[in-house]
Structure formats: C-alpha cells, structure tokens
Amino acid sequence: xxxxxxxxxxxxxxxxxxxxxxxxxxxxxxxxxxxxxxxxxxxxxxxxxxxxxxxxxxxxxxxxxxxxxxxxxxxxxxxxxxxxxxxxxxxxxxxxxxxxxxxxxxxxxxxxxxxxxxxxxxxxxxxxxxxxxxxxxxxxxxxxxxxxxxxxxxxxxxxxxxxxxxxxxxxxxxxxxxxxxxxxxxxxxxxxxxxxxxxxxxxxxxxxxxxxxxxxxxxxxxxxxxxxxxxxxxxxxxxxxxxxxxxxxxxxxxxxxxxxxxxxxxxxxxxxxxxxxxxxxxxxxxxxxxxxxxxxxxxxxxxxxxxxxxxxxxxxxxxxxxxxxxxxxxxxxxxx
Ligand SMILES: NC(=O)c1ccc[n+]([C@@H]2O[C@H](COP(=O)([O-])OP(=O)(O)OC[C@H]3O[C@@H](n4cnc5c(N)ncnc54)[C@H](OP(=O)(O)O)[C@@H]3O)[C@@H](O)[C@H]2O)c1
Numbered sequence: 001x002x003x004x005x006x007x008x009x010x011x012x013x014x015x016x017x018x019x020x021x022x023x024x025x026x027x028x029x030x031x032x033x034x035x036x037x038x039x040x041x042x043x044x045x046x047x048x049x050x051x052x053x054x055x056x057x058x059x060x061x062x063x064x065x066x067x068x069x070x071x072x073x074x075x076x077x078x079x080x081x082x083x084x085x086x087x088x089x090x091x092x093x094x095x096x097x098x099x100x101x102x103x104x105x106x107x108x109x110x111x112x113x114x115x116x117x118x119x120x121x122x123x124x125x126x127x128x129x130x131x132x133x134x135x136x137x138x139x140x141x142x143x144x145x146x147x148x149x150x151x152x153x154x155x156x157x158x159x160x161x162x163x164x165x166x167x168x169x170x171x172x173x174x175x176x177x178x179x180x181x182x183x184x185x186x187x188x189x190x191x192x193x194x195x196x197x198x199x200x201x202x203x204x205x206x207x208x209x210x211x212x213x214x215x216x217x218x219x220x221x222x223x224x225x226x227x228x229x230x231x232x233x234x235x236x237x238x239x240x241x242x243x244x245x246x247x248x249x250x251x252x253x254x255x256x257x258x259x260x261x262x263x264x265x266x267x268x269x270x271x272x273x274x275x276x277x278x279x280x281x282x283x284x285x286x287x288x289x290x291x292x293x294x295x296x297x298x299x300x301x302x303x304x305x306x307x308x309x310x311x312x313x314x315x316x317x318x319x320x321x322x323x324x325x326x327x328x329x330x331x332x333x334x335x336x
Contacts, residue, residue, distance in 0.1 A: 003116035004316050006059045009048035011320045014061075016313070022120045024073030029123050031085060033067035034135035035310075036114045037333045039143045039171060040261060043324045045109050054109040061316070063089055063107040065114030066129060066138035067336070076123045084129040086138040086295075087114065088288040089146060091125035095289035103284060115316060117336060127291055130299045140305040140331040143285055144171030145179075145294045150286035151234050151256030152179045153293070160184030162231040165221055165248055166205075167241055169196050169329045172258060174306045176234040177203055182301040188221050188230060188248075190241075199329060203306070211241070218247025229253060239263030252277045261326070306330030 003019045024030045041063070048056050066086040069079045079085060093102035107113040129138040152158045164180040165188045166173040173189070180187050181204035189205035191197045197208030207224050209217045222229050229250030235242060238260030245255050246269060257280055273280065297303060308328035311319045313336045323332050 001117040002313070003060050003112075004313055006046055006057070006061055008057045009046065011046050011317050011324075014046070014317050014320075019116070021118055024071055024076065024120050026074045027076050027123055028073040028120050029069050029076055029079050029085075029126065030071040030073075030118060030120050031065075031067045031087075031126070032070045032118055033065045033114055033116060033336045035067070035139040035333055035335055036062045036065040036313075037136075037139045037144070037171070037331050038062065038319055038323050039064065040259065040323060041143070042108060043320060046320055050109055055111070059108070060112035060114070060116050061108045062113040062115040062334075063109070064139050064142040064144075065119070065336075066135040070118070072123075073120075078123040079126065079128075084135070084138075085126040086129050086291070087121055087125050087142055088127065088291045089142045089285045090287070091122055093287045094124060095287050098284050098287075102287075115313060115334065115336075125288070127288065127295060130295060133295075133298065136307060136310055136333045136335065137305045139333055140171065140307065141294055141298075142291060144331065145175040145298075145305065146286040146290045147258055147283055148172050148175035148234065149179055149290050149294045149297070151258060151283050152176050152185075152232060153183065153297075154286065154290060155256060155281055155283070156232040156254055158183045158185040158232060162186070163188060163225050164232045164234060165230045165245070166190065166200075166234045167211075167237045168192070168261065168326075169200060170236060170261070170326070171331045172236050173234060174203065174330050177205060178301075178303050178306075179297065180232075182297060182303060185231075188224055190217060196329060211244075216244070216247075218244035221248035225250070232256060234258065237262045239266045242266040242268065246272050246276070246278065249276065249278055253279070255280045257282045308332055310335055 240262035
C-alpha cells in the first residue's frame with residue numbers, strides 16, 4: 001500500500017512510500033481509507049512540535065479518516081466487509097470523562113495516522129457513517145467537530161436562550177457555529193476579513209466582528225448582548241484573544257479553552273475571572289460517544305461540514321501549507 005510518511009520533521013520531508021499491507025488482529029478491522037482531513041495540530045506535528053509526545057521520524061500523519069472495511073480480524077463483530085466507517089480521535093476513549101490512559105494514543109502523533117491507503121483499527125475506535133454523508137465529509141468530524149460539540153453542547157449545554165462567540169473561520173469555529181445554531185443559540189463570530197464575516201453570516205451568525213479592525217471586540221460583543229455578555233466563548237485563538245474573551249463573557253459564563261492559533265501563553269486578569277464567576281474549561285477533543293452524537297446531530301439537523309478544498313494525498317504538503325497559512329474557510333481534506 002501507499003502511505004505518506006514524514007521521514008524527518010518538516011513538511012518538506014513528506015514522501016509517498018510503499019509499505020507492506022497491514023492485517024487485522026483479534027478485535028481489529030482493516031480499513032481502506034478514502035479521505036482524511038487536516039487540523040491545525042498536524043501543522044505542529046509536522047514541525048515536531050509535540051516533542052517527546054510524538055514520533056519525530058517515520059510518522060504517517062493525520063488523525064481523522066474515513067473509509068470502508070475490507071477485512072475483519074478474529075472475534076471482530078461490530079462491522080462487516082463493505083461498511084463505511086469513520087475513526088474516533090482517541091481510539092480508547094469510548095465515553096465518560098477524559099482519562100489519562102486514553103489520551104496517550106493520538107493518531108498522527110504518538111502513533112501512525114491515516115494518511116495511507118490501509119490502516120488497522122480496533123473495532124471500538126470506529127463508527128458507521130450515515131448513508132448520505134460522503135467520506136470527505138465524515139473525515140472532517142473526529143477532531144474539529146467533536147471538539148466543537150464537546151465545548152458548545154456537552155459542556156456549554158447551548159440552547160435558544162444562549163449566545164455563543166466563535167473565533168475565526170477554521171474547522172472548530174465553523175462546527176461550533178453550526179452546532180450552536182442547530183441548538184437555537186445566537187452566534188457572534190469573529191474573523192479577519194469582511195468577506196469571511198459575510199460567509200459566517202451566511203452560516204447563521206447573527207453578528208460578525210472583524211478582530212483586526214476592532215481590538216476591543218470583547219466590549220463590542222457585550223454591547224451586542226445589551227451589556228449582559230455572551231454565555232459561551234469557543235476559545236480557539238488563545239494568546240491574542242483570551243483577554244477580550246474574558247471581557248465578552250457574562251457573569252458565570254463559560255470559556256471553552258480549546259486552541260492557541262495566535263500563541264500558547266496569555267496573561268489573565270484574575271480578578272475579572274473571579275468576580276465574573278467565569279468557568280475556563282479545558283477541552284481535549286472528546287470521546288467516541290461525542291462523535292456518535294455529532295453524527296446523529298449532522299443527520300438530524302442536516303448539517304453539512306464546510307469543506308474548503310480537497311487535494312489528492314500526493315499533495316499533502318500543499319494542504320499542510322494551506323492550513324499553516326490560515327488560508328482555508330472550514331476544512332482542508334485529502335482524498336486517498
Ligand atoms: N483542545 C482540543 O481538543 C483541540 C481540538 C481541535 C483543535 N484545537 C486547536 O484549536 C485551534 C483551532 O483549530 P482549527 O483546526 O479549527 O484551526 P484552523 O482551521 O487552522 O483555523 C484557524 C483560524 O483561526 C482564526 N484566527 C487566527 N488568529 C485569530 C485571532 N487573533 N482571533 C480570532 N481568530 C483568529 C483564523 O480565522 P480568520 O481567517 O477567519 O480570521 C484562522 O483561519 C488550534 O490551535 C488547534 O490546535 C484544539
């Protein structure tokens with residue numbers, strides 16, 4: 001089979017190579033992968049940015065894949081040959097709260113990922129894809145959609161009485177917008193350009209703020225909510241946004257701490273957090289149960305993942321550069 005391999009750190013060291021076809025063991029299934037999606041984490045992993053927490057050479061990148069079952073191992077009974085499946089981000093985290101044991105194995109980091117034609121999965125790490133969902137659409141879900149779901153729905157419990165603030169037009173932010181709207185919540189969306197803000201309004205955002213033009217956007221978001229503040233911030237930008245996110249959030253509101261696109265370290269005004277009774281809650285993707293809920297919500301609310309572009313696997317380096325530059329609106333995917 002063909003596999004894309006990071007021979008040593010750096011996107012320039014990606015090579016399409018031949019590897020022996022894997023075979024499934026007990027409780028496992030062999031999947032012929034058809035599509036995979038990229039996440040911001042893949043940009044970091046290809047720089048070796050996770051240090052000793054990732055393979056620094058000979059790594060098959062990418063964590064999120066979809067394909068069809070081509071062989072089942074002994075004692076494997078959840079799927080049959082021909083079933084269309086998507087993998088969950090942490091193969092061992094099936095449900096319940098996060099557990100140190102389950103967070104160790106992440107595909108495309110600690111272990112080989114899905115940028116290849118064939119891969120063996122534990123049968124428990126997979127879920128069936130709805131009939132009307134494409135492989136590309138399904139491959140957008142394991143990291144970005146599950147993270148957004150965990151923030152907005154599992155922790156945020158968003159409903160019609162709530163306002164959610166999203167940051168930018170990356171994969172997590174767009175799924176957060178879609179899940180918040182499906183729950184009846186209002187959405188204030190941040191972005192860096194008028195054109196993108198228009199597209200975000202097209203997806204249902206009730207208000208858009210250009211964070212490049214309005215440095216005090218936390219105050220603006222508060223004004224939009226008539227001084228009350230937003231209920232949930234989906235914090236994906238990190239260093240350059242947390243201060244404003246704290247200003248934007250209502251008394252007792254939730255900041256779902258997810259990402260660091262603008263940097264990993266932020267200064268926090270602690271009295272504002274304390275007196276605002278704010279909950280700053282870290283989100284580590286989510287479980288297979290969350291992915292199951294995402295698949296059901298997409299079917300129930302006819303949510304179509306926003307796919308910016310689909311490139312062939314051979315052009316993975318170009319796809320990575322696109323995500324690194326923030327050039328995408330939604331998800332960048334590869335077809336395998
Ligand atoms: N904790 C977890 O479980 C988890 C899971 C998934 C992702 N993440 C993290 O979450 C972050 C987002 O991931 P992603 O895959 O959605 O990223 P992405 O697709 O690369 O999106 C990045 C977007 O962030 C926006 N952005 C950049 N600087 C900003 C700023 N100062 N203020 C507001 N928006 C800004 C830009 O949107 P515009 O072009 O519209 O300005 C950019 O397109 C990453 O740091 C990723 O590592 C964490």
